[in-house]
Amino acid sequence: MKVSYFETGHYQPPRQLPARWPVAPDNYDGAAGARSYSGMVERLGLVETLGFDWVSVAEHHYSPHRLTPAPTVSAAYLAACSRRIKIAVLGPIVSQSNPVQVAENLAMLDNMMPGRLVVGLLRGVTGEYLTYGLNPQEARERTTEATELILKAWTEPQAFGWQGRHFRFRTVSVWPRPMQQPHPPTYALGASRESCALAARHQLGLGVAYGPFEVMGRAVRYYREQCAQYGWQPAPEHIIYRANILLAKTDGAAQDLLEARRGPRDSFPLPAGVRDALVQLDRRNIAGETRTPAIGGTLPINFCGGPDTIVEQIKRCRAESGAGVIDLMFQIPGAADLSFLMQSLELFGKKVLPHIRDV
Amino acid sequence: MTQAGEAFREGHVEADGFRIRYMAAGAGPPLVHLHGAGGLRLTPGHDLLSRQFRIVALEMPGFGTSSENTRTRSQAELAATMAEAVDKLGFDKFNLMGTSFGGKTALWLAAQQPDQVQALVLEAPAAIRPEGSEPPSGSPEEMARRLYAHPERVTLPPPPDPAVRAQTGRLVARLRGPDRDPDLEVLLATLAVPTLVLFGTLDRVIPPEMGRHYKTLLPNCNLVLVYDAGHAISTDRPEAFAEVVGDFVERREAFVISRNETVIHP
Numbered sequence: 001m002k003v004s005y006f007e008t009g010h011y012q013p014p015r016q017l018p019a020r021w022p023v024a025p026d027n028y029d030g031a032a033g034a035r036s037y038s039g040m041v042e043r044l045g046l047v048e049t050l051g052f053d054w055v056s057v058a059e060h061h062y063s064p065h066r067l068t069p070a071p072t073v074s075a076a077y078l079a080a081c082s083r084r085i086k087i088a089v090l091g092p093i094v095s096q097s098n099p100v101q102v103a104e105n106l107a108m109l110d111n112m113m114p115g116r117l118v119v120g121l122l123r124g125v126t127g128e129y130l131t132y133g134l135n136p137q138e139a140r141e142r143t144t145e146a147t148e149l150i151l152k153a154w155t156e157p158q159a160f161g162w163q164g165r166h167f168r169f170r171t172v173s174v175w176p177r178p179m180q181q182p183h184p185p186t187y188a189l190g191a192s193r194e195s196c197a198l199a200a201r202h203q204l205g206l207g208v209a210y211g212p213f214e215v216m217g218r219a220v221r222y223y224r225e226q227c228a229q230y231g232w233q234p235a236p237e238h239i240i241y242r243a244n245i246l247l248a249k250t251d252g253a254a255q256d257l258l259e260a261r262r263g264p265r266d267s268f269p270l271p272a273g274v275r276d277a278l279v280q281l282d283r284r285n286i287a288g289e290t291r292t293p294a295i296g297g298t299l300p301i302n303f304c305g306g307p308d309t310i311v312e313q314i315k316r317c318r319a320e321s322g323a324g325v326i327d328l329m330f331q332i333p334g335a336a337d338l339s340f341l342m343q344s345l346e347l348f349g350k351k352v353l354p355h356i357r358d359v
Numbered sequence: 360m361t362q363a364g365e366a367f368r369e370g371h372v373e374a375d376g377f378r379i380r381y382m383a384a385g386a387g388p389p390l391v392h393l394h395g396a397g398g399l400r401l402t403p404g405h406d407l408l409s410r411q412f413r414i415v416a417l418e419m420p421g422f423g424t425s426s427e428n429t430r431t432r433s434q435a436e437l438a439a440t441m442a443e444a445v446d447k448l449g450f451d452k453f454n455l456m457g458t459s460f461g462g463k464t465a466l467w468l469a470a471q472q473p474d475q476v477q478a479l480v481l482e483a484p485a486a487i488r489p490e491g492s493e494p495p496s497g498s499p500e501e502m503a504r505r506l507y508a509h510p511e512r513v514t515l516p517p518p519p520d521p522a523v524r525a526q527t528g529r530l531v532a533r534l535r536g537p538d539r540d541p542d543l544e545v546l547l548a549t550l551a552v553p554t555l556v557l558f559g560t561l562d563r564v565i566p567p568e569m570g571r572h573y574k575t576l577l578p579n580c581n582l583v584l585v586y587d588a589g590h591a592i593s594t595d596r597p598e599a600f601a602e603v604v605g606d607f608v609e610r611r612e613a614f615v616i617s618r619n620e621t622v623i624h625p
Binding site for chain 1: 553574579610611612613615616617618619620621622623624625
């Protein structure tokens, strides 16, 4: 099993933020922001020393929880501050980006950190559509087309034009080419039937997130079936499972922390009229089974306990979901306690990591 | 080229002892408009909105050719008069749009009739102004430079009769109220109606930065800056104005969800 540390910035606001989306920018605190970004480098140093395989970054907008709207900027920053660890950009929201620009930015990164870039391309969670004015009903097919265009921009040896449904370019001729050939390891992120099929068709990995092991396992099985139809078999490393983890010294301590964080935790809910309209317009599924779009709300804690329990849970995760990479979002209970985060990372590196290498 | 407002028909309604003139066009959900301090003037924005709504632009008593209004003492009273006029027109629920001076009237009206107003649109509202601000005055050319981003593109209406202008000036001076009105601002905090506040980026009458006060005070407020428009947004950029107003009145806060279709070829 490979392990990735998911870095979100962990911005710690000095005062209570208004409980609605969007949070007005005048609530931002520059000193806290600076601590957040320098903290990214501190934690990067720690996880690299501890032997984590990857550090991952994502694209999220207008969010005090995730100060990372530009994932390739995050990645460049982390790359310059590290030597060995792989940096996974999971990922650009391709449905609402210029795909050629995404291909260019990632190709630059791939050359700046030879052999260390991992890429995930995704549609974006429903609330992200509001950022750049993406029509929810077009999100799926724009994601598919953009992904295909990015792959083509990386691999086509000659300049080409793209006469797409949603994107049109008369000339695409990306410099630099990716350092990793034919392109950096790339994952389609999402458990939908369409993500699985897209990944299978282009021999990409698949990234699933936050669902119960067994449910994510269903998506992975569907993906494997699709891959078989395209005549190839994915390795465990082709499957990433992003999950929340609450790790404490003992099971009891972790349970106490879990209890303490129960209750309503959707910190920045959308106005009801907006949320309801989005739920109507966005279509989601897991391996073909319809599910309600997740808007706001709290994501489950997928791993919880002391080190030994976490090791067992990770073994079960591997068995049930088939994932070969876990991408972990470490939870900080209660208020701003970044020292707990550092302790958790250390605990994971020393007491968990050595026991899951061979899982 | 057709004149703005050609499709509008004149009508009158008796309310609160006033005979109130209005111009109306279109079919669809009702959109009531309260004009700015310059009086009722139909713009290409009205024409575009009349494709989607039954738009009724009311002339507030004391403006235009109506007789001098020496009775109304405050914006709150003016709003109550206009609410009665809307009621007489037979609209139980309606959408309300106020421009500049009329934006303040519209806010009062919405605060007085919160259950009737379904969506509120404020075009460059004058309810919150920088300290010591003065309404535009001077020659028609000087007025045009304050009101429009590109006055050279605007065909100016014939200058109003000096007597009418003096009469309106007295009324506006009496009703415009303080630059910050604490009585109104207390009410704003309780106003749940979905509200759209528009400012032109080149507004030279009320700085567009005033928009942020509405955003802070109103619980359900969306602020939109209209690029390259002055104070008279619906004249400077009618298509941009009517598109966002129409979308907001139709979908209210859900107008933040894009309906743009980006398919180039099927």
